[in-house]
């Protein structure tokens with residue numbers, strides 16, 4: 634053990650019993666049951682803890698990291714755009730995430746949104762529950778057929794590929810845009826075609842976002858690009874809210890797009906009021922990875938990363954920037 638009884642901050646209640654693995658060797662400060670800490674509180678807590686398990690909603694910026702005693706941050710998410718990685722790395726603070734384990738759950742949810750948006754599921758639900766269902770009708774809630782259509786995947790990483798696997802079962806064609814082209818052997822199982830973002834937006838009936846939020850991808854879908862999408866297309870965002878200009882999306886939903894399915898928002902938990910008014914927007918409360926086993930496994934991963942570090946080992950899920958030494 635590197636430290637005698639390290640003190641670990643856990644900023645929220647986590648599902649399952651993963652924290653039990655810390656046993657008597659660690660001192661745990663859990664904020665379970667309390668409201669989410671703001672930046673000022675996080676700064677105070679980081680000044681006293683040796684390690685921290687954080688949520689994607691905890692903004693760990695330079696202010697929080699200045700004067701911090703924390704040596705390792707285990708983020709309870711695969712995305713880590715909530716952490717200032719440059720500053721953490723400069724201060725030799727390790728950052729870990731929870732990749733792979735949530736891939737299928739998130740791809741399932743992306744598909745739940747694709748089907749809901751394309752086939753107008755929430756509108757149908759509302760009709761039945763409000764007593765307005767008067768019987769089968771040839772033109773009731775006509776939606777978008779999926780088979781033989783094209784899905785455009787932005788970010789063909791773990792979740793993007795899992796979405797592509799599911800798309801094959803629906804008989805769809807797959808195009809993708811990414812920061813790099815996959816190897817032919819990686820493309821081959823999906824029959825996926827590498828295109829630039831402009832071509833993807835023009836040629837896809839469904840566009841599904843699976844890139845991380847970085848300086849480069851922030852608002853990558855602004856007004857011009859949203860209106861350059863195929864008319865009557867569907868946009869799905871289970872990646873991160875700030876990748877899309879929400880106000881422009883609401884406008885595009887009025888006149889240009891068939892529907893959108895969103896799990897994430899620009900200013901979470903706020904949702905742009907214009908989007909709330911659109912009945913062709915299917916809106917979920919950031920539940921991409923919210924399968925019970927998935928969330929319990931994410932907690933185990935976070936705990937294992939902390940334990941590995943204080944045992945003097947390299948944490949198994951160090952973020953790529955810290956493996957390669959490159960920062961965004």
Ligand code: NAP
Nearest residue numbers: 712739788789790791792811812843844845871872921922
């Ligand atoms: P991943 O395996 O790292 O995949 C991300 C892919 O996006 C990589 O292939 C990456 O390429 C690519 N990419 C990076 N910059 C890009 C750009 N400018 N344009 C197009 N593609 C770009 O990550 P993942 O596990 O699939 O997760 C993806 C994201 O999903 C996470 O970052 C997170 O924000 C989000 N997520 C959301 C939920 C939810 O609850 N809604 C759950 C899980 C994850 P390189 O590898 O070359 O950089």
